[in-house]
Amino acid sequence: MFLKNAWYMAGWSETLAEKPQGIRMLGEKIALFRLENGEVAAIGDRCPHRFASLSGGVLVQDTLQCPYHGLRFDRSGACIHNPHHGGIIPPGAVTRSYPVEERHHGIWVWMGAPEAADPALIPDLSMLDAPELVGTRGYLHVPADYRLVIDNLMDLTHVNYLHPLLGIEDAAANTRVSVEQEGRDVWSYMWTDGSELPLLFQMLWRGPKGNAKMRGHMRWTAPAALLLDSGATEIGGDPGASIFLPTAHLLTPETETSTHYFWTQYRDVLTDDAELTQQIHAGVAHTFATEDEPMIAQVAANMDGQDFWDLRPAILNTDAGAVRARRLLAKLIREEEAAAAKEPEGAGRAVESALPA
Amino acid sequence: MFLKNAWYMAGWSETLAEKPQGIRMLGEKIALFRLENGEVAAIGDRCPHRFASLSGGVLVQDTLQCPYHGLRFDRSGACIHNPHHGGIIPPGAVTRSYPVEERHHGIWVWMGAPEAADPALIPDLSMLDAPELVGTRGYLHVPADYRLVIDNLMDLTHVNYLHPLLGIEDAAANTRVSVEQEGRDVWSYMWTDGSELPLLFQMLWRGPKGNAKMRGHMRWTAPAALLLDSGATEIGGDPGASIFLPTAHLLTPETETSTHYFWTQYRDVLTDDAELTQQIHAGVAHTFATEDEPMIAQVAANMDGQDFWDLRPAILNTDAGAVRARRLLAKLIREEEAAAAKEPEGAGRAVESALPA
């Protein structure tokens, strides 16, 4: 159950250099490579000749050379060189090409009909571009349906139970939530008043102890990009004591049952402390890998392949944001499938039908 | 193919203390926890909110607190505390509860309709309660259908081939078997005359060498509890030289293709020797894990998902007990399924239909 006409993160920009990379997105295997002019190309990662993974090959003059028999493919997915005697390029020697954009330090790939790829639809993460911020970026593989990761992120009250270093169990009763929806965005707001600050906040907090109001306002943008306005302010006190710790959580379904999770952790305090940045990176990566990922994987295992709603989950007030996101996403997917069914035959498969038979 | 209306072992009593435990039985995930009064509770091990495993949580005042968002469930399976702002407990926040009894050092769970749970149906292992006995208890996980483990145990002639330390290959021809059936019990009797004693018996034997008659009388009680009256007596000699080494073999299907195997090894000789008890424990555990378990797993693999009878097994005289047990078990399962099919709709799902929609 994927929304195809959407941009999904395929990787952080800094991780793609002269070596091509393979990634599976929405079940499709994609080869990424960087051209000499710095642009990124994304083509189907299966050679149309004998089905080797092109991402295992080498870059030769802006083409990807297949590691098995040496055919070369350009950014359009077309084979433009057969190195063997005669050098004839047969019909059908072409793989799919995907629209790619680079923005917010990420490589975004459009998984739907290429003609519908509009860069304006890339989720707006400009909150993270504020010049006073420094931070770090990471990646986690989660063996579960991406919607379970969205559920996790849209209800941050789990932090108080699952993450001893990021939350405080006693804070649950003092934590209020609310929800807003607009277009393809759902905001899940969360405030905690007057509780002790959790460890990560304590490390960065500049005001008097015990008088802070924490916030964790998560914005989900369909299908799977989440942006968290996280921070703390002094209650009735010095606005200068406030801290701002925004993060992004960019999910890309790998398959129906596994997810790429790209994350950032930024801050506006102690920004000169590079060692602190490393410590925070290690702490966040460890928390996600040892607390969130096993929990989400366990939930997926406990669901045993059944549909989420068929299991009739009990719904708490704190689920409002996650439920809204699930419903909007399901609606968008239904609409996309209905539109595809209405199209004249073959229109939805423009790329394949352009191939020689 | 499980008999649901039956008691199955969920663990040895001594292994359940202040930490909850999860176990899968007949395909169902169950959370076990011990109350402050010492009683054991067994509830469905999937939180009805977001499907986390409750057994991964902590015990709080006789409730199990979900590790994901902190809901608390009592022994009836009902959520009785929502820690979040407002604290409303929504409809449907309930999981299944299972009847539990503790007997013969074991925790027994009733997997069928709760109203049919009768403690008198717990298999009678009182042979093991004789005050002159000491011994040890263990556990083995077997990656095979539990009926293959029953087959293994109901035909102990395999001991002479599979277990060099527990049997003697030359004893096969001197070993006689017979069978009796009564109610839900099948006895598979086995005697060996005048053979050399196998190693375990030699360690414990008090009579003259080479003049012993060994017995291994196995009682299977449907669906999967086996009790072995094992021992040796001097032929025509001093009854005081006899040794009594009874054991239990309590099988609980985990899934259609895997089995929990709880075992005991008791003895009436050298009962003050605690070090010997440890040696016997280690020897039995090693034998089961390195000889029985791989063989049964191999048999399961060789059957390749096919039905036992469809494979038309050759039947030896020595299979009589195993065949009777298989047939009685199949008959009981057929009767249970026929009875369930006759019930008015919904009656067989009393627990679920009691839940708020």
Added chain:
Amino acid sequence: MFLKNAWYMAGWSETLAEKPQGIRMLGEKIALFRLENGEVAAIGDRCPHRFASLSGGVLVQDTLQCPYHGLRFDRSGACIHNPHHGGIIPPGAVTRSYPVEERHHGIWVWMGAPEAADPALIPDLSMLDAPELVGTRGYLHVPADYRLVIDNLMDLTHVNYLHPLLGIEDAAANTRVSVEQEGRDVWSYMWTDGSELPLLFQMLWRGPKGNAKMRGHMRWTAPAALLLDSGATEIGGDPGASIFLPTAHLLTPETETSTHYFWTQYRDVLTDDAELTQQIHAGVAHTFATEDEPMIAQVAANMDGQDFWDLRPAILNTDAGAVRARRLLAKLIREEEAAAAKEPEGAGRAVESALPA
């Protein structure tokens, strides 16, 4: 998709001594054992009693004794000894027997109707029996459909891309191919003129540098035996400088998705150098295991269970041999299946129908 009426390699002769061995071929589990007279027997590797693997047992006077309950089976697959009290051998205590031949240092098993087993149909590898040759034999397990391994071998132009030590990338344009077909054989011829010699050839080459013509003429014999006439000669020069490096590549489908790959590497130069033989063995084994096997496994994964032709592969000139082999093999399998369908009922299952019901 297997051709059943054919001889397949089950192992190198030297690897079967006094211990029985199990191997899965065409999905069937087979136990191999060597009789006292040196002949090899092959019987179904599942005891008809309780389904243990007979190959895990011991040899007793030309019979295989089951490791579970001690039944003994002779080379005809019949149980000829029940060691238990009474010793009655029940009807049905028989497993399948397979025709076996030993030739070309290999054990060949006929997987089809026993009455059709004609030793004359064993692939002719006598090219390797030339007295001037020395060499080495090896084995590789490949987690892919055997036809993908045939594809790999019938188009050796891959060597220039996949094997830096055995090929030379620049040689692709100078390499010509052609194809011949006769009966159940397809020859895929390959010549490379005037290129630098790859490392393996350099080690053995006796003529002047840079003036050699290499050949790699592969003969495929249905269903899965390949013989390579590989070597180099001096262009217009001393015939004595030529080298001859013939190899065999004998494939046996293990299952639909895995393959036993038995190989040889022979040579007619430096034949006294046993250390060189070991070096070549290690080099070839390493190349196959780290370059071919991962590539073929990757191709299989990328095909995702789909049929080869349904994926509409682009066909190059260099694919001619592989395509011919695929088509001939498919035709032979279709013919075999059509013939089986025409037979009177039961005739195709002679072995099973001979069993007591």
